[in-house]
Amino acid sequence: xxxxxxLTVPAVMASVxxxxxxxxxxxxxxxxxxxxxxxxxxxxxxxVDLAKQAKRIGLEAIEGIxxxxxxxxxxxxxxxxxxxxxxxxxxxLNPENHAEVESKLRESIDLAVQYGAPNVITFTGxxxxxxxxxxxxxxxxxxxxxxxxxxxxxxIGLVLEHLNSKDDSHPMKGHPGYWGDDLxxxxxxxxxxxxxxxxxxxxxxxxxxxxxxxIRNIKKYHSIVGHYHTAGNPGRGELDDTQEINxxxxxxxxxxxxxxxxxxxxxxxxxDDPIRSLKEAYxxxxx
Numbered sequence: 560x561x562x563x564x565x566l567t568v569p570a571v572m573a574s575v576x577x578x579x580x581x582x583x584x585x586x587x588x589x590x591x592x593x594x595x596x597x598x599x600x601x602x603x604x605x606x607v608d609l610a611k612q613a614k615r616i617g618l619e620a621i622e623g624i625x626x627x628x629x630x631x632x633x634x635x636x637x638x639x640x641x642x643x644x645x646x647x648x649x650x651x652l653n654p655e656n657h658a659e660v661e662s663k664l665r666e667s668i669d670l671a672v673q674y675g676a677p678n679v680i681t682f683t684g685x686x687x688x689x690x691x692x693x694x695x696x697x698x699x700x701x702x703x704x705x706x707x708x709x710x711x712x713x714x715i716g717l718v719l720e721h722l723n724s725k726d727d728s729h730p731m732k733g734h735p736g737y738w739g740d741d742l743x744x745x746x747x748x749x750x751x752x753x754x755x756x757x758x759x760x761x762x763x764x765x766x767x768x769x770x771x772x773x774i775r776n777i778k779k780y781h782s783i784v785g786h787y788h789t790a791g792n793p794g795r796g797e798l799d800d801t802q803e804i805n806x807x808x809x810x811x812x813x814x815x816x817x818x819x820x821x822x823x824x825x826x827x828x829x830x831d832d833p834i835r836s837l838k839e840a841y842x843x844x845x846x
Contacts, residue, residue, distance in 0.1 A: 592810050592844050595640035597788070597825035598624035599731070601833055607631045612834045616841050620821055629674050639676040640821040641786060642667045647722060650684020651702030652695045652738050664706045664717065671715045677820065678716040678786055680760060683739035683748070695738055700751055710756045718785040720760035721745040723768040731827070732795045733768070742770050742780075749783045758785030764825070767792045767804055774812045781816035789844065790826040797826055798840040810844045 596613045598606050598621055606628035610621050620640035621632055629639055645663040649656050660681075667679040683699055690698070703717065710717050724740035726733025739745050742761075749759050761784045763773055770776060777784075791802030798806050813822065822844060828836040 592814060592822045592846065593620070593820065594618045594841055594844060595620035595622055595638075595821045595823035596837060597622055597823050598628075600825055600827050601837075604833070607635070610635050610637050613637065613837065616834075616838045617845070618824075618837075618841060620823075622821075622823055623825075626670055629670075633674055639671075639674045640678075640823055641718070642671045642674075642676045642679045644679050644681055647682040647720070647734060647737060648685055650682045650738070651699045652684035652690060653687050654698050654701075656684065657698075657702045657705075660702055661706055665709055668706075668710055668713050668715045672713050676715075678718045678758075678760075679710070680786075681717050681719050682722070683719070683737070683745075685734075685736045686738050692738075696748065696751075699748060703752060703757065707752060707754050707757055711754060715756065716785045717757050718760040719745055719749060719757070720762060720788075721765055721769070722762070723765040725768050726793075729795075740765075740769055742766055742776060746780050746783060759783050760786045760788065762788040762790075762825070763804065763809065764788065764790035764792050764795055773804065773809050777809070777812050778816065781813070781818060784818065784820075786820055787813060787818075787822040788825040789822060789840070790824075794829075795825075795827050796829045797836045798824075798843045799836075806843050807846045810846050814846070 596618050598609055601609050606624035610632040613621060614635055614637055620638035622639060622641035644667040645660045649659060651657060651660045664679060664681060671679050721739055721742050722734045722737045724735050724737045727735050745759055749757055759780060766776060767773060789798060791798050792804055796802060824837060824840050826840060830836045
């Protein structure tokens with residue numbers, strides 16, 4: 560039996576046993592992860608086609624797709640789990656970017672309200688020559704503080720994503736030069752914002768590369784986490800037996816903290832059947 564098959568046995572057995580009682584099934588479903596899928600990973604598949612497949616598998620939401628696809632996707636019954644904004648390179652670390660960052664965050668907050676999405680993503684930006692760590696921190700906070708009141712008013716969360724700066728093999732597997740590559744620094748930024756609407760995007764792939772110790776870090780920071788991402792490491796591939804993260808206990812640790820938000824599948828499929836890979840990842844995390 561392959562490791563992946565072994566890891567999915569508990570989820571399969573739970574599914575079978577839940578059939579015996581509506582009450583038991585309802586209880587189990589409430590305790591399971593709310594899964595989403597990251598659209599960019601499955602290009603060139605069209606967002607609506609991916610959404611149809613995701614819904615068939617059992618995922619609840621989608622993210623990382625153009626806003627122009629939101630009407631069709633939501634009409635299918637899927638939710639938008641996260642709205643994009645200014646991107647990881649053009650961040651508030653540099654004051655020259657503040658006007659653009661603020662404008663795009665406000666625009667994305669409005670879009671999140673329109674489509675019922677809980678969160679909008681934000682980033683620190685890249686290291687800049689001549690900008691110290693202390694100045695970078697203050698610059699980020701100054702920009703976000705001009706937006707957070709609007710997010711609070713609209714009841715939308717801003718989630719700061721921590722990214723790894725080690726992997727230089729692919730533009731979306733790692734981000735050399737990203738200033739927010741330290742999980743603890745990002746947590747400090749979230750705490751400094753001191754708003755229930757400003758939280759951490761805990762990407763398990765990036766955290767594994769930069770820090771490891773996933774379950775301990777999840778337990779340490781769970782109160783300030785607003786969103787999670789998955790992927791296999793190394794390589795940002797499938798959640799299978801070729802990678803090092805044992806996802807079922809990690810997902811259980813997240814659920815044990817009382818987290819009720821989305822966990823988005825953000826792996827890049829390597830198989831000849833990306834939808835099969837998505838289904839397998841869903842099953843691995845359906846604990």
